[in-house]
Amino acid sequence: MNADNFSVQIKDLDLNFGAVKVLRGLNLDINNGEFIVLLGSSGCGKSTLLNCIAGLLEPSDGQVWIGGKNVTWDEPSQRGIGMVFQSYALYPQMTVRGNLSFGLKNARIPRDEIERRVARAAGILQIEPLLDRKPAALSGGQRQRVAIGRALVRDVDVFLFDEPLSNLDAKLRADLRVEIKRLHTQLNNTMIYVTHDQVEAMTLADRIAIMKGGKVMQYSTPDEIYNRPQNKYVADFIGSPSMNFVEGTIKGGKFTAPGLALDLKGYDFVGGKATDGAAVIGIRPEHVVTGELVSGAPFQTDVTVDIVEPMGSDTLVWADLGGAPFRIRMDGQARVHRGETMRVGLEPARASLFDVKTEERL
Amino acid sequence: MANASTNIAAAGPRGPKPRRAISGRNIMIYGTLGLVALYYALPLYVMIVTSLKGMPEVRLGHIFAPPVEITFQPWVKAWAQACTGLNCDGLSRGFWNSVRILIPSVVISIAVASVNGYALVNWKFKGSETFFTILIFGSFIPYQVMLYPIVILLREMGIYGTLGGLVMVHTIFGMPILTLLFRNYFTSVPEELFKAARVDGAGFWGIYFRIMLPMSMPIFVVAIILQVTGIWNDFLFGVVFTKPDLYPMTVQLNNIVNSVQGVKEYNVNMAATMITGLVPLTVYFISGKLFVRGIAAGAVKG
Ligand SMILES: Nc1ncnc2c1ncn2[C@@H]1O[C@H](COP(=O)(O)OP(=O)(O)O)[C@@H](O)[C@H]1O
Ligand SMILES: [Mg+2]
Numbered sequence: 001m002n003a004d005n006f007s008v009q010i011k012d013l014d015l016n017f018g019a020v021k022v023l024r025g026l027n028l029d030i031n032n033g034e035f036i037v038l039l040g041s042s043g044c045g046k047s048t049l050l051n052c053i054a055g056l057l058e059p060s061d062g063q064v065w066i067g068g069k070n071v072t073w074d075e076p077s078q079r080g081i082g083m084v085f086q087s088y089a090l091y092p093q094m095t096v097r098g099n100l101s102f103g104l105k106n107a108r109i110p111r112d113e114i115e116r117r118v119a120r121a122a123g124i125l126q127i128e129p130l131l132d133r134k135p136a137a138l139s140g141g142q143r144q145r146v147a148i149g150r151a152l153v154r155d156v157d158v159f160l161f162d163e164p165l166s167n168l169d170a171k172l173r174a175d176l177r178v179e180i181k182r183l184h185t186q187l188n189n190t191m192i193y194v195t196h197d198q199v200e201a202m203t204l205a206d207r208i209a210i211m212k213g214g215k216v217m218q219y220s221t222p223d224e225i226y227n228r229p230q231n232k233y234v235a236d237f238i239g240s241p242s243m244n245f246v247e248g249t250i251k252g253g254k255f256t257a258p259g260l261a262l263d264l265k266g267y268d269f270v271g272g273k274a275t276d277g278a279a280v281i282g283i284r285p286e287h288v289v290t291g292e293l294v295s296g297a298p299f300q301t302d303v304t305v306d307i308v309e310p311m312g313s314d315t316l317v318w319a320d321l322g323g324a325p326f327r328i329r330m331d332g333q334a335r336v337h338r339g340e341t342m343r344v345g346l347e348p349a350r351a352s353l354f355d356v357k358t359e360e361r362l
Numbered sequence: 363m364a365n366a367s368t369n370i371a372a373a374g375p376r377g378p379k380p381r382r383a384i385s386g387r388n389i390m391i392y393g394t395l396g397l398v399a400l401y402y403a404l405p406l407y408v409m410i411v412t413s414l415k416g417m418p419e420v421r422l423g424h425i426f427a428p429p430v431e432i433t434f435q436p437w438v439k440a441w442a443q444a445c446t447g448l449n450c451d452g453l454s455r456g457f458w459n460s461v462r463i464l465i466p467s468v469v470i471s472i473a474v475a476s477v478n479g480y481a482l483v484n485w486k487f488k489g490s491e492t493f494f495t496i497l498i499f500g501s502f503i504p505y506q507v508m509l510y511p512i513v514i515l516l517r518e519m520g521i522y523g524t525l526g527g528l529v530m531v532h533t534i535f536g537m538p539i540l541t542l543l544f545r546n547y548f549t550s551v552p553e554e555l556f557k558a559a560r561v562d563g564a565g566f567w568g569i570y571f572r573i574m575l576p577m578s579m580p581i582f583v584v585a586i587i588l589q590v591t592g593i594w595n596d597f598l599f600g601v602v603f604t605k606p607d608l609y610p611m612t613v614q615l616n617n618i619v620n621s622v623q624g625v626k627e628y629n630v631n632m633a634a635t636m637i638t639g640l641v642p643l644t645v646y647f648i649s650g651k652l653f654v655r656g657i658a659a660g661a662v663k664g
Contacts, residue, residue: 056557077563089554093576102572103562150562 006065007032007190008053008158013062015048015214022048023214026062030192032157035184037201038194040211041237046194049211050160053192054083067157077106079158082151086163088143090135096146097131100153114153121152124183141172148183161193165200177203198238202226210234228268228352232359235282235352241316241327243282247356250279255353257281259322262299266349270361279362282352285316285329289345297345303328305340319344413437413632420628436627440634446617448606453634455607456614460594460641462525463610467532468589472582475537479544480570484556494545501538509602516603528603528610532593540585547581548574587649591642611638 008030015023022045030036038046051057053064055076063072071079090099097118104114122128125145135143144164151159164180165173181204184191195201201208202222209219210233218230229235235243248257253274255262262281264274289297303319303326310332317328317336328344336342353362408425413436415429442452449455481487482494512531513522521527551574559569600610609617615638619631 051557054557054561056560075563076557076561081561083558083561085554085558087552087554089552089558091555091559091573102559102564106563106568150558154562 005032006030007034007067008192009063009065010049010053011063011065013049013052013064014060015045015052015057016060021214023052023059026214026216028209028216028219030190033188033190035181035191035193035204035206037205037208038192038211039198039201039208039237040196042196044211045214046196046211047162048214050083050162050192050194053158054081054160055079077103080156081158081160082154082156083160084144084147084151084162084164086166088135088147088167090143090146090150092135095132095134096127096138096149099135099146100131100149103150103154117153117155121149124152124186125149140168141176144168144176148180152187157189159189159191161191163194163196166195166197173200180204198240202238210237227350228361229282230361232280232282232354235354239284241285241329243284243352244326246281246283246321246324246326248279248281249277250274250353250362251276255279255281255348257322258324259301260299260346262346262348262351264348264353266298267351267353268349269353275362278356280354280356280359282354283346284350285327287347287350288326288328289347290328290330290334290342294343294345297347299346299348300343301346302341302343305336305338305342308336308338317342409632409636413629413636415629417625417627417629436629436633437637439627440618440630440637444618444630444634445621445623446606446609446614453611453614453618453637456609456611457637459525459604459608459614460611463528463532463600464590464593464641466529467536467593468586470529471533471536471540471589472585474533475540475585476544476575476578476582477570478537478541479546479548480574481566482541482545483548483551484553484569484574485566494541497538497541501542505535505598509598513602522603523605523608525604525608528599528608531599531603532596535599536589536592540589543585543588544578544581547578551577583649583652587645590645594641 006029008028010026010028013023013026014021026049028036038049040046048057052059053066055064055071055074055078059072063070065071066079066081076083091102094102100118100121101114104117109117118131119128122131125148127142127145127149130138130142130146135146138146144167147164161180165176168176177200180191180193184204193200193204205222207219207221208225210217210225212233218225218234220230225234225238229238232245236245246257246260248255248260250264253264255264260281267274294300301321303321305317305319306325307318309316309318312332314332315330315334315336317330317334319326319328319342330336354360355362411428412420412425414432414434416431416433416435419430440452441454441457443450444452478497482490516522516527516530519527521530555573556569559573564572594610595612596610597612597616600613604610604613615634618634
């Protein structure tokens with residue numbers, strides 16, 4: 001693939017704030033029209049990376065390419081990007097119309113063209129009735145729509161979102177999430193979206209870049225990230241309730257640990273075949289089978305129920321497996337009680353194995 | 363059951379707790395306020411009353427008595443005829459001098475300081491923190507220490523004894539405190555607003571004039587009050603850096619009140635003092651309202 005096929009490319013990006021290294025040798029290739037989510041816990045450098053792409057922060061080293069052009073030294077307004085901020089950042093003294101047209105006026109775009117673009121953006125986002133209001137007279141959801149509109153009117157190829165929904169309440173967040181997804185299918189431009197919310201990441205992204213300490217831990221599709229996490233950090237970070245980890249040893253194609261003896265036949269090893277030694281197995285709570293399904297599972301065992309957390313749609317059970325707590329996700333209608341013994345089944349093919357030292361996937 | 367419980371609720375305390383209009387606490391508060399008000403209002407009263415009396419009446423010495431015969435002659439004399447040393451054209455000369463000092467000083471100092479504060483917050487450059495520290499340090503240096511060096515500086519620049527020189531001095535001395543004022547205000551403006559404006563293609567001046575300035579009216583009003591009253595009331599710089607025919611109003615007032623020839627015309631002196639104080643007084647009255655309105659407008663977050 002040559003460089004023109006990429007919408008955005010980050011090459012060996014370093015960013016230091018004084019002695020603090022926030023981004024370290026970061027590389028990221030983003031295809032045209034892709035929806036990329038930067039996901040990571042607070043303080044891992046997501047916003048910093050986004051600001052570097054936007055040109056609001058000067059990298060200490062490395063390059064940023066947008067649309068096949070090296071834009072590392074370009075002004076934010078020349079990069080062909082639009083940005084949406086967490087706090088909306090609407091200009092308080094201007095009306096919605098003023099907010100939308102500010103960037104276009106700065107670019108000296110003819111007045112009728114400005115009007116056309118504002119009308120189009122307002123139509124797409126359904127904010128026409130709000131055009132003559134000031135931001136103070138808008139609700140949170142409306143403000144965020146205007147903020148998206150401000151990026152929309154710029155008619156750019158790349159949209160940058162910095163946690164655009166995290167100031168909204170849960171219901172509105174879900175609604176706007178779908179709208180952003182719809183916007184993407186409609187416009188088909190590249191979107192880079194920062195969030196610390198894994199549901200947003202999984203639902204929106206074509207590909208997710210999971211970041212930790214200024215590095216990308218894994219960069220692949222939501223499906224791949226969920227089913228084949230590349231390392232223990234990603235495995236632990238994605239999924240709620242989070243994955244169960246049990247330390248043990250692999251020997252002769254079998255994984256053994258207190259209370260567990262799993263035949264690893266069917267497990268897709270990274271190198272193709274198993275290597276003996278210490279390992280950690282990760283099993284998602286929702287991949288533990290219960291009830292009638294147990295009989296079909298390759299490995300079956302009895303566990304004691306410790307705590308039951310009913311959540312309506314499903315029930316989270318904390319059980320005791322070989323002396324360690326083990327999370328099991330069951331149907332919302334399951335009736336289990338503390339102290340009960342329950343038969344569960346595990347399927348090694350759906351589990352993930354990690355090296356104890358490097359924490360990389362085996 | 364349900365009925366009984368509502369009855370009990372209706373009988374018990376409900377809604378705001380009644381308060382007595384005259385309580386020990388209220389008497390204390392209003393009493394103290396009244397006393398303090400009297401303490402400040404009484405001298406003002408004496409001044410106004412005296413300035414409206416003729417000299418014969420003043421000589422009677424009843425300072426609290428209202429004027430028997432109201433005359434505005436002392437005010438006219440203070441404004442247009444009172445003598446200070448060489449010339450006898452009253453305070454009017456000093457008034458216009460003060461206006462000519464005040465307007466450029468206020469405008470220039472606030473314009474420069476607001477841009478300073480804006481640059482310090484949003485366009486951090488290498489050494490901007492050091493620059494700021496030096497500036498803050500500047501606000502602690504007593505004026506007296508710098509008087510003589512500045513006299514020499516102005517003389518070398520050839521503007522000693524001119525209004526331009528005095529304007530420059532006022533601008534420089536207003537800089538530390540005003541920059542601090544603006545810097546602190548601009549720090550409270552969300553950084554994302556500034557970033558959004560940069561993505562929208564606004565530059566240094568574009569962001570200053572179109573985003574920051576319209577958002578910062580309250581702090582500009584505060585700065586104007588500070589500078590107008592400070593510069594209008596200045597005596598020291600006026601005396602040191604100008605010549606007699608360019609003296610600001612305060613210096614001229616002093617010369618009228620302290621003139622040694624002839625009888626002391628208390629009524630003219632009082633009128634002159636009142637006239638001199640009118641400008642800061644007006645600023646307080648007008649800007650007080652603006653100030654409150656500005657704060658209220660700024661409180662609505664965008
Ligand atoms: N202006 C700054 N000066 C120094 N450190 C900063 C600055 N901005 C961010 N950082 C640090 O960089 C790290 C990454 O910040 P950020 O990119 O905002 O994280 P997040 O992933 O939550 O968006 C944090 O540890 C933060 O403390
Ligand atoms: Mg952030």
